[in-house]
Amino acid sequence: ETGVTQSPTHLIKTRGQQVTLRCSSQSGHNTVSWYQQALGQGPQFIFQYYREEENGRGNFPPRFSGLQFPNYSSELNVNALELDDSALYLCASSPRETSYGYTFGSGTRLTVV
């Protein structure tokens, strides 16, 4: 079975721009979560989607938004990029109905200049 795949792997954007990151969840997983990992820190929860609806959100401003599609893939959108948005963005999927836990992708490294 395929794992969680994220694209692109690396991205450089200018302050004020908008960015879209993509995630394909593992087969059979209907829940997708996004995390931001700044350099030298642990991942921070951004939000979670379950059956195409946001199902929990961390302490991130509204310019961080997301979508989940019928095939359970997901997008993370960030508007009005700031320098502090530079981080590794991790997507994780899980089969909500079971106890298998979360499977993480390799992440997208976003650099804002």
Place this chain on the structure above:
Amino acid sequence: AQSVTQLGSHVSVSEGALVLLRCNYSSSVPPYLFWYVQYPNQGLQLLLKYTSAATLVKGINGFEAEFKKSETSFHLTKPSAHMSDAAEYFCAVSMEYGNKLVFGAGTILRVKS
């Protein structure tokens, strides 16, 4: 609110020595607990998880962790370190499957030859 404290941002051991990475959590009820490993420029890989079935949990690559409710701890151990264990390790807590993960700040493990 849940929180996780990992004591020691850097731990250095000799190859073949015992590995002990410390994790304490704060939660009003027994949570689900996880250890993840992250190699440079990669995502997170699940090492093991505690789901209330057994207090001593065995994971991949020879790692294990023991849940001690009285100490609110979930320390990660491995009897004999290998060079390939050098990575960053994150402890995380969740109140239920499908809920957000709260991560500690991470511990970088260095293995000396």
